[in-house]
Amino acid sequence: MSTVPTLRIGELSRRSGVSPELLRAWERRYGLLKPDRSEGGLRLYTEGDLARVHAMQRHLAAGVAAAEAARLAAMTAADRDEPAAAPPALRAELEAALAAFDEPAANGVLDRLFAATTVDTALRDVIVPYLHELGERWERGDASVAEEHFASGVLRGRLLGLSRDWGRGLGPSCLLACAPGERHDLGLVAFGLALRTRGWRIGYLGADTPVESVISAASVLAPSVVVISSVTSERFEANAAALRELAAAQSLCLGGKGAAAANLDFEVVRLSAGPVEEAERLTQWARRSR
Amino acid sequence: MSTVPTLRIGELSRRSGVSPELLRAWERRYGLLKPDRSEGGLRLYTEGDLARVHAMQRHLAAGVAAAEAARLAAMTAADRDEPAAAPPALRAELEAALAAFDEPAANGVLDRLFAATTVDTALRDVIVPYLHELGERWERGDASVAEEHFASGVLRGRLLGLSRDWGRGLGPSCLLACAPGERHDLGLVAFGLALRTRGWRIGYLGADTPVESVISAASVLAPSVVVISSVTSERFEANAAALRELAAAQSLCLGGKGAAAANLDFEVVRLSAGPVEEAERLTQWARRSR
DNA sequence: AAGCTTCTGTCCAAATTCTGTACAATCAAA
DNA sequence: TTTGATTGTACAGAATTTGGACAGAAGCTT
Numbered sequence: 001m002s003t004v005p006t007l008r009i010g011e012l013s014r015r016s017g018v019s020p021e022l023l024r025a026w027e028r029r030y031g032l033l034k035p036d037r038s039e040g041g042l043r044l045y046t047e048g049d050l051a052r053v054h055a056m057q058r059h060l061a062a063g064v065a066a067a068e069a070a071r072l073a074a075m076t077a078a079d080r081d082e083p084a085a086a087p088p089a090l091r092a093e094l095e096a097a098l099a100a101f102d103e104p105a106a107n108g109v110l111d112r113l114f115a116a117t118t119v120d121t122a123l124r125d126v127i128v129p130y131l132h133e134l135g136e137r138w139e140r141g142d143a144s145v146a147e148e149h150f151a152s153g154v155l156r157g158r159l160l161g162l163s164r165d166w167g168r169g170l171g172p173s174c175l176l177a178c179a180p181g182e183r184h185d186l187g188l189v190a191f192g193l194a195l196r197t198r199g200w201r202i203g204y205l206g207a208d209t210p211v212e213s214v215i216s217a218a219s220v221l222a223p224s225v226v227v228i229s230s231v232t233s234e235r236f237e238a239n240a241a242a243l244r245e246l247a248a249a250q251s252l253c254l255g256g257k258g259a260a261a262a263n264l265d266f267e268v269v270r271l272s273a274g275p276v277e278e279a280e281r282l283t284q285w286a287r288r289s290r
Numbered sequence: 291m292s293t294v295p296t297l298r299i300g301e302l303s304r305r306s307g308v309s310p311e312l313l314r315a316w317e318r319r320y321g322l323l324k325p326d327r328s329e330g331g332l333r334l335y336t337e338g339d340l341a342r343v344h345a346m347q348r349h350l351a352a353g354v355a356a357a358e359a360a361r362l363a364a365m366t367a368a369d370r371d372e373p374a375a376a377p378p379a380l381r382a383e384l385e386a387a388l389a390a391f392d393e394p395a396a397n398g399v400l401d402r403l404f405a406a407t408t409v410d411t412a413l414r415d416v417i418v419p420y421l422h423e424l425g426e427r428w429e430r431g432d433a434s435v436a437e438e439h440f441a442s443g444v445l446r447g448r449l450l451g452l453s454r455d456w457g458r459g460l461g462p463s464c465l466l467a468c469a470p471g472e473r474h475d476l477g478l479v480a481f482g483l484a485l486r487t488r489g490w491r492i493g494y495l496g497a498d499t500p501v502e503s504v505i506s507a508a509s510v511l512a513p514s515v516v517v518i519s520s521v522t523s524e525r526f527e528a529n530a531a532a533l534r535e536l537a538a539a540q541s542l543c544l545g546g547k548g549a550a551a552a553n554l555d556f557e558v559v560r561l562s563a564g565p566v567e568e569a570e571r572l573t574q575w576a577r578r579s580r
Numbered sequence: 581a582a583g584c585t586t587c588t589g590t591c592c593a594a595a596t597t598c599t600g601t602a603c604a605a606t607c608a609a610a
Numbered sequence: 611t612t613t614g615a616t617t618g619t620a621c622a623g624a625a626t627t628t629g630g631a632c633a634g635a636a637g638c639t640t
Contacts, residue, residue, distance in 0.1 A: 008596080010597080014353065019618085021619060021620075024598090025617080029617085038357065040598090040626040040627070042626065067616080153450075156446070157451065164397060165394050168394040208473075214436065216434050217436035312628090319627095328638090332638080357627080357628090
């Protein structure tokens with residue numbers, strides 16, 4: 001539900017009929033909205049915030065006290081962020097189709113998924129969990145290499161299709177690469193897509209990228225942030241020296257499951273939760289520190 | 291980018307209704323436009339720039355703050371209206387865009403390419419030659435790893451986009467995989483697309499696939515032909531035993547540059563010319579042996 | 581060369597928004 | 611009735627955003 005924050009308080013007031021003073025009061029007293037800020041500190045709201053204000057107004061009109069109404073409005077918004085029926089069923093269908101090497105069926109499921117929900121939700125509730133589970137089955141020996149290859153191919157095609165023109169725009173830019181030797185790139189692509197919906201420009205180098213190559217690409221693209229991803233911490237530790245050098249020159253983050261456990265002798269931001277969650281976190285951080 | 295840069299600021303102002311001062315302010319403050327310059331330094335705009343200004347105006351009219359409107363306008367890819375150009379020129383443009391890590395520009399070139407010609411021609415005259423040359427530059431040390439990764443990512447996204455539903459249909463089916471250890475999958479994807487235009491059904495396992503995985507996938511999909519690809523002959527030779535076994539059970543072809551030179555102790559069809567040419571050859575063969 | 585346009589750089593002013601505090605009306609409980 | 615919390619509103623003074631203006635130099639057209 002999160003779109004790019006664009007509306008200032010006056011416009012939100014005009015669209016909702018709630019005075020700017022009251023909007024600020026609701027934010028201060030109940031935390032109803034948590035708008036991003038412009039460089040100069042002006043509040044920037046999303047369409048989703050407008051929906052939340054409308055919910056607040058409905059509850060007020062029904063006679064609910066303001067504090068309660070705010071709580072309810074926040075609840076309904078949270079509900080909407082996790083749409084109910086579709087995703088779990090779709091995830092099972094997707095899994096069945098891919099296990100049967102049935103590419104058209106898998107694409108049909110993905111069609112319905114993307115038609116019914118946002119990229120964020122599709123990634124968070126279906127694709128990433130599916131990849132997670134595939135990885136676990138793989139570790140247990142329950143998934144064949146063939147299945148893993150086939151599924152990766154289908155999903156990579158769809159996700160890269162969505163990545164179309166993700167390098168375009170004016171937002172902060174992020175250079176993405178997998179650590180040397182790392183071949184699991186789909187989580188990184190998902191992360192890139194989640195960043196894209198938040199207004200970022202993406203530069204993508206893909207699987208198994210030497211750190212020097214990241215450095216050389218960064219010198220051309222001058223990204224706001226560089227993110228290097230790996231599922232195992234060893235790939236970070238084996239390149240600690242080069243990574244430290246990169247961290248000195250660039251704003252660097254490490255991502256993927258391996259980021260949390262990596263034992264490194266320098267400070268670095270680690271993004272080891274889900275792609276969508278970390279994209280949100282990185283976006284907040286970028287807004288604060290620009 | 292989009293048309294020949296020809297409009298000066300006054301003309302752009304007249305067509306958009308935005309004052310020259312404001313156009314310059316938008317450029318300076320938000321980077322909305324990045325016009326080329328005449329020899330004397332005058333700004334020269336394209337039709338695409340006009341579209342971008344119009345997008346900016348739409349967002350402003352919707353009440354979005356100017357800074358955010360510029361961001362949105364730059365994210366929209368409304369500016370594409372390109373004159374058709376000959377493949378050789380497009381190949382050079384593609385190379386330049388990818389060398390500069392300019393993904394939107396590369397996609398613009400590919401858009402024009404696929405709009406102006408068939409998949410076959412695009413693959414044969416632009417994509418495959420480009421990959422060829424990238425490989426040669428890489429061997430000479432003239433292409434950076436970063437460039438190779440970035441270019442692969444962009445092209446993989448486009449080609450896999452075209453691969454949509456290539457497993458559907460009634461024609462002969464072909465299972466594709468790269469040999470174990472082989473990472474260059476784009477030629478194989480191109481081959482799959484060329485087969486697809488000739489009516490084949492494609493099952494795709496992608497890079498670095500163990501031969502046993504190919505066998506297990508083949509047992510599910512029961513393809514008419516299995517094609518395994520590698521750019522070096524060693525990857526075939528190292529798996530000779532497994533390949534012979536596979537060749538006994540399945541109609542097998544070896545593809546890629548490594549297929550011609552591979553020293554093997556059993557008979558196997560080798561497809562080592564270009565993807566499009568070999569797709570044609572394989573299709574003829576399938577017709578005859580049916 | 582004349583006349584128009586465009587260049588860069590700087591300044592300005594109106595509108596909007598910011599934070600923080602204050603205040604009146606309402607309402608439930610003491 | 612009194613008391614205190616809740617809630618919508620108001621305002622002051624500073625800061626931000628944004629469109630516009632202008633000067634002097636330089637490019638472009640005829």
